[in-house]
Amino acid sequence: MIDTIAKHTVGVLDDDPAVLQSLRFLLETHGFKVRTFGSALTLLTSIDPDNVDCLVIDYKMPHIDGLNVAERLRERNVAVPIVLVTGHPHQPMAEKAAAAGIDHILLKPHLGENLVTHVQEAISRKDAGN
Secondary structure (H helix, E strand, O other), rough: HHHHHOOOOEEEEEOOOHHHHHHHHHHHHOOOOOEEEEHHHHHHHHHOHHHHOOEEEOOOOOOOOOOHHHHHHHOOOOOOOOEEEEEOOHHHHHHHHHHHOOEEEOOOOOOOHHHHHHHHHHHHHHHHHH
């Protein structure tokens, strides 16, 4: 599987450096190229949708939450798949996530293979649509 995903880049947004490093390691171990962002502002000002195949975005961050980041990206017609990760799930989040074009919500801290599987599926759906 690594041969088929090695060309794919995943952008990861999380304000916690330890989580960012952990997610980078996990995804790189599975053959993805990874680009990390430590703040929503950094991602929003520097993202090139042509160079990212999927985004993994943390929900709870200072100044702007992951749902709002997704909404802003969609307003700019950034159509890459988005996986939202959260340790704070609640029902209205699912509805708002769907409205923001988020492909899936995953719960922290036990992401592991579940994250890899959802990123792979999101990229496969994106590639099938192209």
